[in-house]
Amino acid sequence: MLNVVSAVLVLGILGAVFGALLAVASKIFEVKKDPREEAVLSKLAGANCGGCGYPGCAGCAAAIVAGDAPVTACAPAGPDAAAAIAQIMGKIACVGERETAFVRCNGGTAAVRRFEYVGIQDCTAAEKVAGGPVECAWGCLGFGSCVKACQFGAMSIGPNGVAVVDESKCTDCMACAAACPRKLIVSVPVSKKVRVMCLNQEKGKAAMTVCKNSCIGCGLCEKECKKDAIHVVNGIASIDYAKCVNCKLCTKVCPRDAITPVATPEEKEKYKEIKKRQAEAARQKAAANAKK
Amino acid sequence: MKELSTLVTITIGAILSNNFIFSQFLGCCPFMGVSKKIDTATGMGFAVVFVMGLASAITWCVYHWILVPLDLVYMETVAFILVIAALVQFIEMFLQKSVPSLYTALGVYLPLITTNCAVLGVALLNIQNSYNFIESVVYGIMGGVGFLLAIVLLASIREQLVFADYPKSFEGFPIALVSAGLMALAFMGFSGLDIFK
Numbered sequence: 001m002l003n004v005v006s007a008v009l010v011l012g013i014l015g016a017v018f019g020a021l022l023a024v025a026s027k028i029f030e031v032k033k034d035p036r037e038e039a040v041l042s043k044l045a046g047a048n049c050g051g052c053g054y055p056g057c058a059g060c061a062a063a064i065v066a067g068d069a070p071v072t073a074c075a076p077a078g079p080d081a082a083a084a085i086a087q088i089m090g091k092i093a094c095v096g097e098r099e100t101a102f103v104r105c106n107g108g109t110a111a112v113r114r115f116e117y118v119g120i121q122d123c124t125a126a127e128k129v130a131g132g133p134v135e136c137a138w139g140c141l142g143f144g145s146c147v148k149a150c151q152f153g154a155m156s157i158g159p160n161g162v163a164v165v166d167e168s169k170c171t172d173c174m175a176c177a178a179a180c181p182r183k184l185i186v187s188v189p190v191s192k193k194v195r196v197m198c199l200n201q202e203k204g205k206a207a208m209t210v211c212k213n214s215c216i217g218c219g220l221c222e223k224e225c226k227k228d229a230i231h232v233v234n235g236i237a238s239i240d241y242a243k244c245v246n247c248k249l250c251t252k253v254c255p256r257d258a259i260t261p262v263a264t265p266e267e268k269e270k271y272k273e274i275k276k277r278q279a280e281a282a283r284q285k286a287a288a289n290a291k292k
Numbered sequence: 293m294k295e296l297s298t299l300v301t302i303t304i305g306a307i308l309s310n311n312f313i314f315s316q317f318l319g320c321c322p323f324m325g326v327s328k329k330i331d332t333a334t335g336m337g338f339a340v341v342f343v344m345g346l347a348s349a350i351t352w353c354v355y356h357w358i359l360v361p362l363d364l365v366y367m368e369t370v371a372f373i374l375v376i377a378a379l380v381q382f383i384e385m386f387l388q389k390s391v392p393s394l395y396t397a398l399g400v401y402l403p404l405i406t407t408n409c410a411v412l413g414v415a416l417l418n419i420q421n422s423y424n425f426i427e428s429v430v431y432g433i434m435g436g437v438g439f440l441l442a443i444v445l446l447a448s449i450r451e452q453l454v455f456a457d458y459p460k461s462f463e464g465f466p467i468a469l470v471s472a473g474l475m476a477l478a479f480m481g482f483s484g485l486d487i488f489k
Contacts, residue, residue: 002361006362006363006364007364007367009360010359010362010367011367011370011371011374014354014358014374014375015374018375018378019373019378021378021382022378022381022382022385025382025385025386026385029385029386029388029389029390030389031388031389031392055396059396081401149450
């Protein structure tokens with residue numbers, strides 16, 4: 001009995017002594033924390049997802065208060081939280097360019113199929129069977145691996161059998177891009193509506209035979225662009241969104257309708273007319289100059 | 293002179309032939325967790341050296357001055373855990389105040405030293421091997437140095453692993469565990485140095 005009592009007493013006293021020492025130490029080594037840090041932390045999403053690049057929400061809050069991170073650093077918390085944080089920090093939240101996922105394929109029913117696939121309804125599984133049922137190596141398989149990967153219900157398989165993104169729901173998390181075995185999904189600015197809907201790197205006939213809507217790397221768009229924004233790289237047209245101004249000239253000359261928004265035949269005809277007239281005017285001017 | 297040779301034996305044993313990680317498999321959690329970058333690994337290693345040295349000293353005092361006279365030797369594990377927990381708390385406060393960069397770099401692993409079995413292990417081994425005070429402190433510090441050596445070596449390897457060509461399924465922890473296992477095998481070579489007994 002005495003043993004038990006002494007054991008409890010000794011350890012109790014030991015604990016009390018250490019406790020007292022720690023209490024004193026906590027006063028001596030007290031770190032003054034910025035009260036704003038707590039306030040900012042309460043506004044963050046609190047998921048400790050690390051998406052901001054800082055170790056957890058506390059780290060992000062500290063960085064925001066220190067001025068190292070923008071008040072919009074926490075994407076999951078959304079613009080309202082950013083505004084609240086901005087108020088705490090005495091700043092104004094300016095929300096940056098929102099981006100969205102975009103499927104760079106417009107093949108689907110227009111693409112040539114090599115065989116009918118009846119296995120597991122999953123793109124990765126289908127891709128494993130002899131390289132996939134779609135002839136084009138950059139063609140959307142349409143089994144919806146990206147649809148399953150999307151946590152926000154922003155992906156669906158469109159009427160032509162190609163995955164499409166609902167931009168109003170997309171948070172640009174790019175989980176779909178990771179799920180796509182053919183890496184067809186890219187991130188593009190929401191405000192830029194002109195997008196190349198194909199990733200086929202083959203040129204000319206090779207690209208033409210596998211799909212009706214493929215980019216054949218002809219370079220007409222590149223010649224048409226006044227802003228030097230679209231270039232054919234590795235046999236595929238790609239747009240530099242720092243330069244693109246949404247003028248849509250490239251969509252009007254694309255012979256394959258591979259650039260969205262696809263121009264109607266009337267629009268194309270009209271643009272051809274305008275260009276013809278311009279060329280005529282330029283020729284006359286040149287002739288007039290030559291006469292002088 | 294005899295004391296000095298004992299200390300040298302203890303040092304070699306703790307760092308090489310009886311390395312806490314590679315031959316006693318103590319403290320593997322922070323060993324895997326904080327060995328991604330050399331600088332954080334170094335920070336963690338020094339924190340462990342510090343805690344193990346200090347813990348050895350204090351647990352020796354607690355054991356020989358409190359537990360033995362009061363006939364409470366059977367409570368050693370409980371008492372040691374108490375001491376180590378308080379010590380780590382203290383170090384955490386100290387680092388937060390004095391070396392905040394190290395504090396943030398160590399992150400969650402600093403409080404985890406509390407449950408680092410290498411620290412409790414060194415305290416218990418000191419008693420088991422009936423070391424005197426000086427020997428205990430040397431064993432503690434050198435055990436920490438052994439940990440430091442192991443974790444810095446693994447961190448160096450893991451930094452180089454970026455350039456290595458291994459199957460994708462091995463990415464991350466699996467390849468780190470494979471590396472650690474190979475290092476443990478290599479450290480077995482030091483067992484020829486076993487003048488520890």
